Each structure stands twice: as C-alpha cells, then as structure tokens.
Amino acid sequence: MAPCEILELLEAGYQKLADSDSKSLLKKHLTKPIFDKLKTKVTPSYCSTLLDCIQSGLCNLDSNVGIYAPDPEAYQTFAEIFDPIINDYHKGFGKGAKHPASCFGYGADFPDLDPEQKFILSTRVRCGRSIQDFPFNPCLSEDDYRKLECMITKVLSTLCNEHAGKYYPLAGMEKDVQQKLIDKHYLFKEGDRFLQAANASRFWPTGRGIFINRARTFLVWVNEEDHIRIISMERGGDLGRVYERMIIGLESLAYSLKFSSDSRLGNLTFCPTNLGTTIRASVHIKLPHLGKDRAKLEEMAKKHNLQVRGTSGEHTEAKDGVYDISNTRRMGLTEYQAVGEMHKGISALIEAECQEC
Ligand code: ADP
Ligand code: CIR
Incomplete structure (x- = not known):
C-alpha cells in the first residue's frame, strides 16, 4: 500500500x-x-x-x-x-494482443531511400535493451549503475571487425568533448527534464557512457534512458546497410548479456513507447516544400505511422529545415515490419516532396 x-x-x-x-x-x-x-x-x-x-x-x-x-x-x-x-x-495493441516473435529479416530488402542524395543527410536505426534482474532507472542504486556499466562494457570490449571500438565513460569526460559528441548526434543530451522528473537521472554521470566504433557508425549508449541503446548510423539513405549493422551488433551483445522480456509485451524498456521491437529507424531529412509547415508535415507523416522530431531529437526544433522522421510503432509488429513501415513511409514523403517541386 x-x-x-x-x-x-x-x-x-x-x-x-x-x-x-x-x-x-x-x-x-x-x-x-x-x-x-x-x-x-x-x-x-x-x-x-x-x-x-x-x-x-x-x-x-x-x-x-x-x-x-x-x-x-x-x-x-x-x-x-x-x-x-x-x-x-502503438496503434492497435488492444486487450488480448501479444507482441509477435522477433523477426529481423534482411536489410537487403530495404534499398537506399535516396540514391541521388537529394533529401536524406543521414540514417540511424536504434534499439533498446534492459538487463535481466535489474529494475529501470528510478530503482537503480549507484552501485547498480556501476555493476551494469561494468557488465556491459566487458562485453562491448569483445566486439570485433566493424563493431570493435572504445568505451568513453561520461564521468571524467571533458565538457567540450561531451558537447562535440552531442552536436554530432552521437551522444545523448544531458538534463532531459522528462527523464529527470521521472527520477531517471540519479547519480549522474555514474555508470553512463558511450561506446563508439572506429568508423563512428556503431554506438552503444550505456545507462541513459535504458540500460543499453544500440545504434547504427551513417551519412546518406542506405537504410538496409544501417539496419544490418545494428542487427549484427545486437546479436553479438545478446550472446553474452541476458535481456529482459515479457511474453505479452516483447522486449521491456523504461518508456512504454519503446516496448516490443524497441526499434526507431530514422532519417535526418530536408523536405523544403513539405517542411514549410511543420504541422502539415506531421499530419502527412501520421498517415504513414511516422513521427516527426526536431534536428536534435525529441522535444527539439528543426534547424536549417532538417527533420528527424521515424517509425512511430514499435510494438505488435516484427522488427522487419517496423523498419518496412518506415521505409515505405519515407519513400512516400520523398515522392510527395518531388510532386511539389
Ligand atoms: P532516441 O532515438 O534514442 O530515442 P533522440 O530523439 O533523443 O533519441 O535522438 C538521439 C540523437 O540521435 C539526437 O542527437 C538526434 O539528433 C540523433 N538522430 C536521430 N536520428 C538521426 C539520424 N537519422 N541521423 C543523425 N542523427 C540522428
Ligand atoms: C514525453 O512524454 O513526451 C516524454 N516522456 C517522452 C516520451 C517518449 N517519446 C515518444 O513519443 N516516443
């Protein structure tokens, strides 16, 4: 009580x-x-x-x-x-609904969204995972943060080939280095008031950090909103390649880490918007005509189950006409379907933009 x-x-x-x-x-x-x-x-x-x-x-x-x-x-x-x-x-996860079994499919099914590089600046696919037997942020002790960081970074250090890289803890990171990583869209921002009010930023920066591969195309956030965020990103619109890189990274980590899941809800995350597949596939895109009116763009995106965010992520404004557009739904469909929904929707927006030209 x-x-x-x-x-x-x-x-x-x-x-x-x-x-x-x-x-x-x-x-x-x-x-x-x-x-x-x-x-x-x-x-x-x-x-x-x-x-x-x-x-x-x-x-x-x-x-x-x-x-x-x-x-x-x-x-x-x-x-x-x-x-x-x-x-x-998630639009349709009613009573009795059950999240389907995971199915990633093949990245090759998602061709480059913008081969002539006219609209898309970069593409990013991320997913989140929670480590079994640990609660989420508000219930973690400072020692839990340290334990999680230690467990996760030990496994990260075993990644090889394209995924091999280095872990940078937030504790002790120079402020200008941190800001550069944020500005380049690699690192999470600090002081998110939505997370702070949820008691999700306690003991900051203990246990928080970022793993970056050599090419800066594969990143892992440690202990931000979720225990782990696995991110693949690169310039241009080659969604298939970005997605494949995320899948391989995730599978390598899943080999040694046990993730929390639920038979009805799929993968468990701190925020209910991320349950299920936890996938957010996004592009940074310039749509000069459609983008003139953000409200209208959002309305059009909604028809394709897409969400519009600002250039620096959620709750930010669009700078220089660059929008972050991604799949809204992550639950009640497979990973393959979630990414497919985004691929189809972004293609439709580009087509609509071309018709306005
Ligand atoms: P998340 O995707 O992890 O839920 P945010 O909306 O806060 O969180 O975005 C995190 C960072 O990723 C921000 O800096 C945002 O600008 C960046 N980002 C998102 N999509 C892209 C993209 N397609 N290209 C480059 N950076 C991106
Ligand atoms: C909010 O409620 O606005 C924040 N707590 C963030 C919610 C997650 N974002 C989303 O729309 N996917």
Missing part, C-alpha cells in the same frame, strides 16, 4: 493534470476511476507507486506520453493505465 504522503502528492498531481489542457496520453487515459483504483498499489519487488510511473507527466504537462515504468513489474501492477496508453501509442 502506498504511504500517505505519496497519496497526497498523487491527489494534488491528478487534480493539476485534470485541470490542465495537457495533450499527453496520460491525461487522455487516466480517468478518475482508474486513478482511484491504482493510487494505493505498489509493485511486488520494488514497491514502486503510481507516482513513480506518472510524476514525469504530472511535472511536464507538455509531455506527449507522460508515463514510465520504474521497474518491469509496473507494466502488470499498473496495467489499467499502461495498457490503454500502449494501445493508443
């Missing part, structure tokens, strides 16, 4: 959300009956409360989603709020 002071904070937070004009999925789905049913519950192993799940959305009324799972059990304990949000975000 959640303690009294948590209940008081929850009641005040709920009222603030209910009175606001927040467009978050949290506000949309957290009805009073669901709130009343969940407000006293705690997860069995970590005693996480509803407040641990929704405090980011309560503090940041401009959240798109507004909820995180502090530990893997939260998806069951607080299913009455997670399930409708998951169903809404």
Whole structure:
C-alpha cells in the first residue's frame, strides 16, 4: 500500500493534470476511476507507486506520453493505465494482443531511400535493451549503475571487425568533448527534464557512457534512458546497410548479456513507447516544400505511422529545415515490419516532396 504522503502528492498531481489542457496520453487515459483504483498499489519487488510511473507527466504537462515504468513489474501492477496508453501509442495493441516473435529479416530488402542524395543527410536505426534482474532507472542504486556499466562494457570490449571500438565513460569526460559528441548526434543530451522528473537521472554521470566504433557508425549508449541503446548510423539513405549493422551488433551483445522480456509485451524498456521491437529507424531529412509547415508535415507523416522530431531529437526544433522522421510503432509488429513501415513511409514523403517541386 502506498504511504500517505505519496497519496497526497498523487491527489494534488491528478487534480493539476485534470485541470490542465495537457495533450499527453496520460491525461487522455487516466480517468478518475482508474486513478482511484491504482493510487494505493505498489509493485511486488520494488514497491514502486503510481507516482513513480506518472510524476514525469504530472511535472511536464507538455509531455506527449507522460508515463514510465520504474521497474518491469509496473507494466502488470499498473496495467489499467499502461495498457490503454500502449494501445493508443502503438496503434492497435488492444486487450488480448501479444507482441509477435522477433523477426529481423534482411536489410537487403530495404534499398537506399535516396540514391541521388537529394533529401536524406543521414540514417540511424536504434534499439533498446534492459538487463535481466535489474529494475529501470528510478530503482537503480549507484552501485547498480556501476555493476551494469561494468557488465556491459566487458562485453562491448569483445566486439570485433566493424563493431570493435572504445568505451568513453561520461564521468571524467571533458565538457567540450561531451558537447562535440552531442552536436554530432552521437551522444545523448544531458538534463532531459522528462527523464529527470521521472527520477531517471540519479547519480549522474555514474555508470553512463558511450561506446563508439572506429568508423563512428556503431554506438552503444550505456545507462541513459535504458540500460543499453544500440545504434547504427551513417551519412546518406542506405537504410538496409544501417539496419544490418545494428542487427549484427545486437546479436553479438545478446550472446553474452541476458535481456529482459515479457511474453505479452516483447522486449521491456523504461518508456512504454519503446516496448516490443524497441526499434526507431530514422532519417535526418530536408523536405523544403513539405517542411514549410511543420504541422502539415506531421499530419502527412501520421498517415504513414511516422513521427516527426526536431534536428536534435525529441522535444527539439528543426534547424536549417532538417527533420528527424521515424517509425512511430514499435510494438505488435516484427522488427522487419517496423523498419518496412518506415521505409515505405519515407519513400512516400520523398515522392510527395518531388510532386511539389
Ligand atoms: P532516441 O532515438 O534514442 O530515442 P533522440 O530523439 O533523443 O533519441 O535522438 C538521439 C540523437 O540521435 C539526437 O542527437 C538526434 O539528433 C540523433 N538522430 C536521430 N536520428 C538521426 C539520424 N537519422 N541521423 C543523425 N542523427 C540522428
Ligand atoms: C514525453 O512524454 O513526451 C516524454 N516522456 C517522452 C516520451 C517518449 N517519446 C515518444 O513519443 N516516443
């Protein structure tokens, strides 16, 4: 049972959300009956409360989603709020739905999206993984962060060929080096207020860091939003090649690390938007005509199940007309289908842009 002071904070937070004009999925789905049913519950192993799940959305009324799972059990304990949000975000993961078995298929099925290099600056595919027997950020101790970092970097040091590289811990990294890595879109940014409010940035920078291969085309983020983010990226629009590189890197890591998964939800992640395949395949793209009006571009992208982000990622603006466009859905479909959805959608946007020329 959640303690009294948590209940008081929850009641005040709920009222603030209910009175606001927040467009978050949290506000949309957290009805009073669901709130009343969940407000006293705690997860069995970590005693996480509803407040641990929704405090980011309560503090940041401009959240798109507004909820995180502090530990893997939260998806069951607080299913009455997670399930409708998951169903809404991933478009069709209703009652009785089960995430399909993993199927990566072949990168060769996704030809270069922009062979003449007119629109796409770069392509990136990432996935997230959580390590079995560890909770998510808000429940990790400083020692857990160190243990995770040690476990993960030990395996990273065994990567070979194209994937071989070096780990750079955030602790002790020069500020200008860190900023350069962020500006080049390799490293995660610091001080994300959505993660901070979710209690996901405690003991920063302990245990956080980035692994980079020699060609700077394969990266692994350690202990940012998820325990691991596996990233493949390069200039141009060769999605198939980028995807293949991510798959090989992921398979090499899966050989030695045990990842958390759930028979219904697929791979488990901190944010419900990343469950299932956890795949986000994106391009940095210039669409001078369609991009004149971001709202219109977003509307068009939505028809193809694509999400538009700014140049420096989520919650940022587009600089010099460069948008980050990626698949929205990651759950209820295979990896191959998620990347295929993005390939088809980006091709359609480029075609629409050409028609406007
Ligand atoms: P994530 O993809 O990990 O959910 P963000 O939206 O925060 O997170 O993006 C992380 C970084 O990746 C940002 O610097 C963003 O600009 C960069 N990025 C995303 N897609 C591309 C891309 N296609 N090319 C280059 N950088 C990219
Ligand atoms: C939000 O709710 O806006 C942040 N917590 C981030 C949510 C994840 N992003 C997304 O839309 N895929």
